[in-house]
Amino acid sequence: MSFSRVLIANRGEIARRIQRSCRKLGLESVAIFSEADRDAPFVAEADHAVCIGPAAAARSYLNIDAILEAARATGAGAIHPGYGFLSENAEFSARVEAAGLVFVGPSPQAISRMGSKIEAKAAAEAAGVPVLPGYRGADQSDDRLLKEAQALGVPFLVKASAGGGGRGMRLVTSLGAAGEAIAAARAEAKSVFGDPAVFLERYAPRARHVEVQVLGDANGYVLHLGDRDCSLQRNHQKLIEEAPAPDIPDALRSAMYDAAVRLARGIGYRSAGTVEYLYDPVRAEFYFLEMNTRLQVEHPVTEAVTGIDLVEWQLRIARGEALGFAQGDVSFDGHAIEVRLAAENPAENFRPETGTITLWAPPRTVRLDSGVEEGSVVGHHYDSMLAKLIVHAPDRAQAIRRTVEALDAFAVGGVGVNLAYQRALLTHPDFASLRHHTAALPEMFPGGWTAPVPDDQTRALAALALHLHLAPAPDTPWQSLGAWRVTSNAGRTGAACYWSDDDAPIRVAGQRARLEVILPDGTRIDVEDARLTAQRLTGRTRCRPFTRQGHVLRSGDRWQIYLSTPDGTMMVPLRTLEDQHLQRAFGAAGGADTLSAPMPGAVVEIRVTPGDRVSKGETLVVLEAMKLLQSLPAPVAGVVAEIYCGSGDTVAGGAPLVRIDPEDKI
Incomplete structure (x- = not known):
């Protein structure tokens, strides 16, 4: 069972996470990648890398033959599946073993048995675990x-x-x-x-989702590493996870632990696994949901409170090592929270976001498991999760506060990310007071979540940041005088204008020592000693110093200013006078009568034909992107004039799909 080289049958942040533990143990890593991931960080950081196919997962990351061939070609002795893709595929595990390789995970029999929810519940009942x-x-x-x-x-x-x-x-x-x-x-x-x-x-309404991490070696010894709460979910997909699960009676918690260990021991489980429960706080009861026979996305919070590297022990167990500690040796310290960061727009029904990451500025004080970096391309082929932010603190209240602070210090540009939405969940009173549950989101945001918008002060500071970016600090006194001396001596104040998306100008006037920002409504904000250095905007207003994180980026025909605010980092788009002239000269692309693809994707279905009369909002095309189906509505009412795509086509973001002759022009 000895091996020195591990092929990682996965991608993104989990591939990089496994690579870290491989390096820790002196093992070489082999990355497999699709053509779409050729330039991804996990490929560059591996000791060896093999392209196994096109972007489509079915032809790459789910292609068992190609993965086994890559292992043979690189001399890998073991395969770690990560999570997702083939991680809980019993056939894959069996074929890895049949090829004479080590599968870093449980046996094919355990995967198969727990993969069937019906068989898993039967096994749970046999082990004396409560089921619904x-x-x-x-x-x-x-x-x-x-x-x-x-x-x-x-x-x-x-x-x-x-x-x-x-x-x-x-x-x-x-x-x-x-x-x-x-x-x-x-x-x-x-x-x-x-x-x-x-x-x-x-169905157990208002239940919480609680899970127990187990670890078993090849000698049959099984122990638990505590519990996690994963109750905040959307469409049964977890959003925020924490360890330990808060506010569970000690006796019930112990019963959960004992039941999880009994179940794992009863099926001869080895490696890391998770027994998941529904916890009913009203009845003070728990019920078995399922067992995940793989590493969980949320495993870092368990690592944070126990100090135990789960991937390291997966690899050690796969090499045949016995667990080097007993249940009594496991201790728990503090509280940990994990936030999943995904390329999606929660304010628009969680629409997937694609593009190139032009800004990736995470906080430096907390753990970040990331699959991307500045310059990474986020496509439509795979899951939208980009990274996980993990925070550890002495207690839950401090963990929440530090997580919010970390999100506030995080700036991402080029691709929309759910930072503000996750912040809204963490700061919601229902989460703090433990009133949340697995179906809580409609209660927490009854009319749906609305993204915060920049207030006047934020817009003013964004214009100030752009102004300073375009007129950097001078190197000599002659540069510091510049054109300002002419207007100043003539009794006039030099000024520049910046336009937001509503075409309302924001004026910045004066010199660096004292600048005046004038908002469209006439509100004036005086700023002294303004500076933009090392992505920090500083100065004084009303004799009070301020400091904000500030990033200024060029994107298309405008500037994007990312500014930290009391409500999290916000992006303010602005245009200069030159941008205004160019926009007027060339006009806006596209037209109100044309349905365009909001992102790259594959056309799954076209529901209309030329000549059909359609209503505004009626679904015309169904697009698949990031494993999600997007129903694209008619932008106007009218008659379908032209269709520019076919079912099965792959289209680029912004590509025209359907043109409509508007009703008011027919």
Whole structure:
């Protein structure tokens, strides 16, 4: 079982994370990459790298033959699957072992058994782990499922047996809708997982999602490394994770630990794994959900509170080493929070964002597991998660505060990232007071979340930052005088104008020692000794000093100023006088009557043909980007004049898709 070179069958931040532990143990790493990831950081940082196919995951990161060939060609003795992709694929694990390689993870038998939610719940029951009432039988006929639904009562969930991540899942609140929900869940399960089997389970409203980290070696010794709370979720995808899970009675917490260890021991589990529960605070009960037979995205919070490197121990166990510590040796220190940073726009139904990262300025004082850096290209082929921010503090309140501070110090340009949304979750009173649960988002933001907008002071300071950027500090007294001396001696004040997206000008007048910012409504802000150095904007207003993080970038036909504010980092777009002239000369691209692709993607479906009459907002095209389907609406009402794409086409961001003759011009 000895090996010195590990192939990492994954990409992005988790590939870099595994590389770190490989270096720690003196192991060489092999990166596999698709053509789309050729210039990614995880490729450059590996000891060896092999291109295994085109961008499409099915032809690269899910191509078992290509991965095994890469391992053979590079002399890798082991394969670490990371998470996602093939990490819980029993066939992949079996083929790795059949090729004479070491799979860094549990046995194929354990993966297969826990991969079926029906079998996993049976194993949990056998180990004495509480499960939610429901139906998990082999009879999958409509009659039997509807009969069991009647007996179970609403609300209940229909769930795919082979599912995960919320796919193949439907909530039923009315028995009259049960048949339709079962059919929809079954169809999605068949499409996504290749297995149409479903089961029924009582729905526990306002429950929290709590999980226990286990670690087992090849000798059958299993222990736990505490618990995590992952209750803040969107569409069953976790957003924020923390360790330990707060406000759980000690006796119940111990019962969760014992049940998780019993289950792992009962199936002969080795490597790192996670037993997931629903915790009902009202009834003070917990129920088995599933077991993840892989490293979890949220594993860093457990590492933070235990000081144990989980990836290191995965590798050690795969080499045949026994756990070098006992349960009594595991101690827990403080509280940790992890925030997932994704390229998406939460204010627009979490629309995926793509493009080139022109600014990547993370805080330096906390852990960041990142798959990108400045200059990285974010495409539409893979999951939108870019990085994870991990913060450790003595207690939960301080952990929340430090995480917010870290988000406030984080600036990203070129691609939209959910920094402000995650900040809103962390600062919401429901999260602080533990009123949150797995379905809490509609309660926390009843009308949907709205992104904060820059206030007048922020817009003024953004204009000031751009002004200083375009007129840097002089090197000589002659440069410091410049044109200002003429206007000053003539009794006039030199000024420059900057325009925001609403075409309202912001004027900056005066000299560096004393500048005046005049907002469109006439409000004046006096600033003394203004400086923009090392991405910090400093000065004094009303004799009070201020300092803001400030990044100034050029993007297309405008400037983007990223400025830290009490509500987090905000971007203020501004144009100079030259930009205004150019925009007027050349006009805006595109037209209000044309539907364009908001991002690169693949055309899945075209729902109209030329000559069709459509309403404004009606779906014309379905686009797939970052594993999500985007329904693209008609920009205006009218008649479809031209269609510029076909089903299956790959289109660039901004590409015209459908042109409409507007109703008011027909």
